[in-house]
Amino acid sequence: MRDYVVVYINGERHKISGEKAFMSLSDYLRYEKSLTGTKVVCSEGDCGACTVIIGNVHRLVGNEFSYVPVNSCISFMHILDGSHIVTIEGLKDSNDQLNEVQESMARNHGAQCGFCTPGFVCALNTGIENHLKANNEITEKRIKNCLTGNLCRCTGYQPIIDAGLDVDLKSFVHLTDKFKSSDIIADLQSETSKEVLIKSSTREIYLPVKLSDAIKSHEEKSHTFISGASDLGVLHNKRGMKPNLLMGLHNVEELYQIQKRESDVFIGARVNLHQIEEQLKDEFREFVHIIHIFASPQIKNRATLVGNVANASPIGDSIPFLMVMNAKVILIGPKGERSVDINNFYKGYKDLDLKPSEFIKGISIPYYKENEQVKLYKVSNRKDMDISLVTFAAKYQVKNDVISEMQIAVGGVGPVVLRVDKTEKELIGKPFETSAFEKAGNILKSEVTPIDDVRGSAAYRKVLSKNLLMKFCAEQSLSTNAGRA
Numbered sequence: 001m002r003d004y005v006v007v008y009i010n011g012e013r014h015k016i017s018g019e020k021a022f023m024s025l026s027d028y029l030r031y032e033k034s035l036t037g038t039k040v041v042c043s044e045g046d047c048g049a050c051t052v053i054i055g056n057v058h059r060l061v062g063n064e065f066s067y068v069p070v071n072s073c074i075s076f077m078h079i080l081d082g083s084h085i086v087t088i089e090g091l092k093d094s095n096d097q098l099n100e101v102q103e104s105m106a107r108n109h110g111a112q113c114g115f116c117t118p119g120f121v122c123a124l125n126t127g128i129e130n131h132l133k134a135n136n137e138i139t140e141k142r143i144k145n146c147l148t149g150n151l152c153r154c155t156g157y158q159p160i161i162d163a164g165l166d167v168d169l170k171s172f173v174h175l176t177d178k179f180k181s182s183d184i185i186a187d188l189q190s191e192t193s194k195e196v197l198i199k200s201s202t203r204e205i206y207l208p209v210k211l212s213d214a215i216k217s218h219e220e221k222s223h224t225f226i227s228g229a230s231d232l233g234v235l236h237n238k239r240g241m242k243p244n245l246l247m248g249l250h251n252v253e254e255l256y257q258i259q260k261r262e263s264d265v266f267i268g269a270r271v272n273l274h275q276i277e278e279q280l281k282d283e284f285r286e287f288v289h290i291i292h293i294f295a296s297p298q299i300k301n302r303a304t305l306v307g308n309v310a311n312a313s314p315i316g317d318s319i320p321f322l323m324v325m326n327a328k329v330i331l332i333g334p335k336g337e338r339s340v341d342i343n344n345f346y347k348g349y350k351d352l353d354l355k356p357s358e359f360i361k362g363i364s365i366p367y368y369k370e371n372e373q374v375k376l377y378k379v380s381n382r383k384d385m386d387i388s389l390v391t392f393a394a395k396y397q398v399k400n401d402v403i404s405e406m407q408i409a410v411g412g413v414g415p416v417v418l419r420v421d422k423t424e425k426e427l428i429g430k431p432f433e434t435s436a437f438e439k440a441g442n443i444l445k446s447e448v449t450p451i452d453d454v455r456g457s458a459a460y461r462k463v464l465s466k467n468l469l470m471k472f473c474a475e476q477s478l479s480t481n482a483g484r485a
């Protein structure tokens with residue numbers, strides 16, 4: 001049993017224990033290591049100023065680190081066990097000079113006050129490295145996509161985009177070449193094969209290696225689980241939430257898997273949204289499209305599907321899809337596994353069908369049946385990197401010119417994501433026609449129960465719900481031969 005975690009920072013080994021293990025990565029870098037190039041602005045994952053680059057031993061590609069950008073302000077040292085962290089200081093070349101991305105930022109006037117610049121450089125550097133590895137051309141669209149998690153108040157963005165497009169790709173040095181990682185990886189693999197228990201004066205974190213140890217310990221102590229910390233990190237920084245007993249499944253290797261089985265896809269508790277975006281394009285294209293507009297690359301490299309489900313937000317973007325798919329939440333505890341239909345998992349606002357001794361092992365999503373169609377919408381005030389106002393999912397089948405199956409889930413219109421049974425029933429047996437949807441839309445407006453909040457009024461959300469149903473009708477009528485309207 002270790003009482004420390006191990007990370008490498010810019011190629012140097014660091015063993016971290018006690019109170020320091022509970023620090024955010026940005027604080028650790030700035031206050032413990034004087035690596036002040038990493039900046040902090042919002043402390044809640046929104047602005048990207050704190051972006052650093054991470055490779056983790058549980059997410060190797062071949063025998064190499066797969067480097068990705070993450071927000072250091074909402075990442076804690078304890079859950080970074082087994083990571084190689086590269087900061088803006090670690091990007092400079094072997095002669096202590098700016099690297100190709102930094103050079104290009106300077107050449108294209110991509111920085112004014114400079115506060116956002118280290119974050120932009122880290123995001124650009126990983127975006128370019130990963131596109132080059134995938135043999136993708138560096139296009140403006142790709143540069144913009146890799147910058148969706150970074151805000152700049154000075155430049156107006158164009159010089160930064162220009163800098164991304166102007167990087168000298170022939171001289172660009174990949175981080176996998178710059179840091180000879182085989183020794184680092186061997187060391188981290190050896191360390192992460194041992195469980196961790198770190199105690200500070202007020203808190204403790206347990207990182208088991210075996211699922212059986214996680215079950216045993218959780219039965220004894222009833223921990224708060226932490227995964228990507230993209231919800232918990234914000235609650236920690238903004239609301240002072242500091243659970244006494246934490247458990248992270250970060251070193252339980254089997255939970256990093258997406259298993260494409262005969263009748264379903266199993267997504268382990270440590271699978272992040274980036275993995276889903278990459279690996280499930282063929283199986284769940286619509287869902288991957290929604291994940292594409294979910295948060296930012298930095299968040300998706302940390303946030304897990306299980307975290308989104310367990311967080312139980314009525315505007316959790318994955319939940320409407322999982323509901324219409326009748327996905328199963330796979331719970332595990334001392335009595336073994338229990339599978340709960342996600343439609344029965346939410347008993348009220350943040351109230352889950354989860355016993356104190358249980359935790360979530362993963363999510364199982366059945367494949368589409370033949371002729372089933374799925375459509376998903378997310379409406380937010382801003383397209384990228386914004387919390388949803390209303391989310392909408394529909395799965396349906398048309399047989400003999402009438403709707404034979406219709407499942408609809410709407411988020412942001414009640415204390416939990418709602419399955420709207422009355423609206424569904426109204427549509428079943430009807431032709432796929434505007435008049436049928438118009439009537440069902442009025443039922444939908446009375447079935448949802450939104451409240452006013454900063455993002456939109458209850459009245460607006462009701463209208464939006466109906467409008468999404470009508471949009472779904474119009475689009476599906478056009479794109480398939482489902483409708484005759």
Ligand SMILES: Cc1cc2nc3c(=O)[nH]c(=O)nc-3n(C[C@H](O)[C@H](O)[C@H](O)COP(=O)(O)OP(=O)(O)OC[C@H]3O[C@@H](n4cnc5c(N)ncnc54)[C@H](O)[C@@H]3O)c2cc1C
Nearest residue numbers: 045227228229230231232295303304307308310316317360
């Ligand atoms: C800037 C920003 C943008 C965001 N954008 C979006 C967005 O567009 N759409 C959206 O839906 N969400 C968004 N979120 C919210 C968040 O990213 C997601 O909810 C994410 O999926 C949470 O996953 P996580 O792994 O980070 O969970 P964590 O923060 O680690 O945990 C979340 C909850 O899940 C519980 N939990 C974790 N693992 C388990 C387990 N195995 N068993 C039981 N409980 C568990 C935790 O105890 C906690 O209650 C955003 C967050 C930020 C900071």
Ligand code: FES
Nearest residue numbers: 041042043048073
């Ligand atoms: S400081 Fe804004 S995302 Fe971390």
Ligand code: FES
Nearest residue numbers: 112113152153154
């Ligand atoms: S250069 Fe000032 S915030 Fe971007």
